[in-house]
Amino acid sequence: MIRVGIVGATGYTGSELIRLLSGHPQVQVTALVSRSEAGKPIASVLAHLHGLELPTLSEYDPDALAKQCAVVFLAGETGFAMEHAPALLQRGMRLIDLSADFRLKDPAVFAEWYGKTHSAPDLLHEAVYGLPELTPAEAYGNARLIANPGCYPTAAGIALAPLVKTGLADTESLIIDAKSGVSGAGRSRVTVDYLFTELDENFKAYSVERHRHTPEIEQTLSVASGHTVRVRFTPHLVPMTRGILCTAYARLRETVSPERLHALYTEFYQGQPFVVVRPLGNYPATREVYGSNRCDIGLTVDLRTNTAVLISAIDNLVKGAAGQAIQNMNLLLGLPSTTGLPLAGIAP
Amino acid sequence: MIRVGIVGATGYTGSELIRLLSGHPQVQVTALVSRSEAGKPIASVLAHLHGLELPTLSEYDPDALAKQCAVVFLAGETGFAMEHAPALLQRGMRLIDLSADFRLKDPAVFAEWYGKTHSAPDLLHEAVYGLPELTPAEAYGNARLIANPGCYPTAAGIALAPLVKTGLADTESLIIDAKSGVSGAGRSRVTVDYLFTELDENFKAYSVERHRHTPEIEQTLSVASGHTVRVRFTPHLVPMTRGILCTAYARLRETVSPERLHALYTEFYQGQPFVVVRPLGNYPATREVYGSNRCDIGLTVDLRTNTAVLISAIDNLVKGAAGQAIQNMNLLLGLPSTTGLPLAGIAP
């Protein structure tokens, strides 16, 4: 059994890691770190975890973690990982960071979008950006540090990478209109705006001018296309807890039939257990991947306007966070990527 | 008091007309037609209407209506109005049709998108397409027949018309990503897909290849721009009952600052009581116009991709249907357009 720890255990991403790892046949959760709730049993904080055998919540202590864990998931706020990763790596643990700290390769881009200087820029090159369906398998070999992608970049990257790779799309025309359940905001965003009464029966755009996932999406698509790509990205908030639906648009440089586009995607994702390319005419709904680590894609070409329409759906807490982190851990450890991860969604 | 009747009184649009007209100071509701529930008191079918003094539901009878009403709202299914409008007009009533029958000016386009031949094509020219913020005031003068716009075309038309009119936008690039509450489907769409359990906590696109509101939006924008416009329109279903948020994108032909775009919209809608152009940096949420006849707009220019982003919010049953129909009635009768119509939204 591989001993794993979670730092930031009581957040939504941390607690989803706990839930999923509890069912993983090769893993034992040996450390749960929560600076705000140290000393408590996890079920006294998060009652849905009653019934599981889990370690008591503890303070953050790198030396203790080194004794308890071979792999550590970092599920804290932005800034924590870049501050603490060097000390943890030095103690021999392998890290999977679910924050944004190691996602962007260019520290200048990080500084521009996150408003602070990166404190561990030397690790940026080493960190593997772990979007398994787009990341080369060999990258995982001896990796010590995985940057787990953001939720929107996961959905948008999987939706658009195959197309931009072909060169068929005008990459100056990419529009990504994404819609997310509220859990993407996390458990620590405790403001009036996130009260039930303010979001229930309400739909809106947010961060319209500027959202931090923009450069991460652009990095993924630039790698896929081989040249610099810029996107218009607009996130929206849906009155539901989980799920992202990403509707992406790309003007085509030539006439492409829906059938040809569909064949292209089907081939691209062949053999990927977590990507389902739906038949033509069939589009995914977020509920269909609720609780699942799948990313489902539906697509068409609007021949009237010569526009490709790509629609992807994920569970933002699973494929968009904790599930993908476990998928990365599986790859890191040489396990089948699906080990311990749910394929079926929970419906209704 | 003007005597008005509603045909299709028990649908969502019909019942919203009843609710709103009950508070209208110049109107008396004198006939409620429902072929499926004739003979019953309305509150026995729609319990939220308890407490109002209303006529009993009756069969459809043009001669009876002619005695009871000066104005009739047609809130039935597509096809009813084009079949019955001629007889009603002949009997001297003025009609406001909330179905799609008289919205498209070109009967060939109607046939293409609705899959049937128009049975009253001679009335298409006479019918006034009543989107009051875009329709010339003089058109209402002696009008006998108003075509009340669709919900999406209302939101999209108000969001994009000012921009396309300027010629600043590349009208081959228009993308309309719209999100609607479920009441847009009406009360008679009784299938598994519309069950609570299937839509709760779920978000999806629908009618992706082809939605009947596409040609109506194109007609409005073609009129505004002076040339033929085609749009990519993708509707989505939000797990909430009321509200449409329309996120529209247009590539700009030249660099336009957000401030300039904002000034342009502010001027365009000056004096329109039901359009609120939000300050820069502020975007409407559907809840903020819930129950209101307003259409609120937020906008920006993404200078990185040279794209104008226009976001409009309406209540699909009010400004997108019954409220706008009453606004049209007010204009038809020479009343102030705001008479009897709510400006404030209902929140939380």
Place this chain on the structure above:
Amino acid sequence: MIRVGIVGATGYTGSELIRLLSGHPQVQVTALVSRSEAGKPIASVLAHLHGLELPTLSEYDPDALAKQCAVVFLAGETGFAMEHAPALLQRGMRLIDLSADFRLKDPAVFAEWYGKTHSAPDLLHEAVYGLPELTPAEAYGNARLIANPGCYPTAAGIALAPLVKTGLADTESLIIDAKSGVSGAGRSRVTVDYLFTELDENFKAYSVERHRHTPEIEQTLSVASGHTVRVRFTPHLVPMTRGILCTAYARLRETVSPERLHALYTEFYQGQPFVVVRPLGNYPATREVYGSNRCDIGLTVDLRTNTAVLISAIDNLVKGAAGQAIQNMNLLLGLPSTTGLPLAGIAP
């Protein structure tokens, strides 16, 4: 026009007062007090109020209020009214207090349940407990201070008062199982527990051991029955924003047919415009009174267990707060009680 002011204008109760009073034909809103947002236009804080002509938010100033208003609604937190009512009354304003400060007649009971000594006990006797369907009309005559009932006591009082008055029920057996939308918690309860993500798709009881509305319900039922009544009251939180459904149970002392119970309620509430006693076999849903000032009642007798079952539904922000406060204002001013108040609910 009667000039009215609202203290606590940006809370959920305050903003609902604004919305409803804006449509009241005899009232002009002349002062909106918000200590946290003074100086701002209300629509910049509460965007659903765009389009209304309203005074700018101001600091709390009794002298200014005295010049601006004849009637003041106090919609602040518990404790504000008992501190400030004396000064406001002294300046000649009439007050409608929506907090709990003046609801309980016995200062000892207040101290026991609210955990503090009442600071204006001399006003407790003078204050009129304004539950209009149960309060004698003559009580309003020269009243200066109205205590507006709590939301649960309104729903429970209307449901049970007619029965306990008859003496048919064993008043030691009363069980009130009430379910409320989340807006009852107000806009200032900003904690993790009230985040969207914590309450969506979730149902639970709260304050099970002890809820402050218990003694208020007991006071109402004790007055109705003529002797001291104690109740078991359990509130629950429903994943929706508005609405209370109150399911009340009473063991009967003798066999009572459903028809007899129904006749008794119908007679009791005859002539009350805001109470609808539904036909036997028909029960209210919260949506049917959403946005309405009605309280609808459905009832039966379970002959197998000899238990009366009384089900009442209100909108907690309307009949349970702002609407009832305006109803009280109407009675205070000698206006018809329905003036400016919606009878129809908003559905769907």
Place this chain on the structure above:
Amino acid sequence: MIRVGIVGATGYTGSELIRLLSGHPQVQVTALVSRSEAGKPIASVLAHLHGLELPTLSEYDPDALAKQCAVVFLAGETGFAMEHAPALLQRGMRLIDLSADFRLKDPAVFAEWYGKTHSAPDLLHEAVYGLPELTPAEAYGNARLIANPGCYPTAAGIALAPLVKTGLADTESLIIDAKSGVSGAGRSRVTVDYLFTELDENFKAYSVERHRHTPEIEQTLSVASGHTVRVRFTPHLVPMTRGILCTAYARLRETVSPERLHALYTEFYQGQPFVVVRPLGNYPATREVYGSNRCDIGLTVDLRTNTAVLISAIDNLVKGAAGQAIQNMNLLLGLPSTTGLPLAGIAP
């Protein structure tokens, strides 16, 4: 691997069985029967099941089933099981029936509440009522036919059985006020009343006079108490998909402290992996058992009214249906009862 089949595979209970059984380490799903969708891959009907390896949907054929399966779950409508169980048993399969057909021991009671004569009354005695926390373990030994309890009777039985067994409660005073998510209505109840637009943001009681789970609850509590028990049971519909919260009230015959009641429940359910008796002062919410096979209980005694208050929470599709059926299967097969069943809930 035990080969199992599911009859009624595309309903909500059937599809939840598929999802859960797919993760069961000792089971292989070898037959999926759906009379309406035979011939299709299950994922073409229920898209959340993409990615699983499952047999194609087939017609109902007892002989084929006998070759494919050792255990069959019957998840069809009421009436199917009593018609077909004899033939299936004769062919040697063991049956777990999730319908109501074999729950009530007395065919007269069945006839009274279900309005039809039982067609296999001889099997009623043989059938084991499988509520594992209350059913004696030895009952499972050679059982051929399990009657899987209803959702409400599971929640109410677990909440009240320990108390009624003690004799401390006045069993003429039992009131069960239960609240359920909408999935309890199933996928085939396709009427206006169950549309999203009719239930969203709405809360109501239903089947107030008479609900078929009443005699099943009474049967369970009569067995526990040793004498005939009658209950007042009122179900309500919550605007959410999954979850039941059951709030039960019992007048106590003597003064019982909350601590004593709590100790009694803790002892009663000691060693039961799926029942969590929460600490005093802590009450379960439905979300905390969402997707879990747990039943969590919170309780207190209201000393003012001498009433025990018992609150239980389950996921109606898991512990209230499919999960409990698998728990029963585990017991039938001599496996640990928790095999393949989730303990953690899914939150947020």
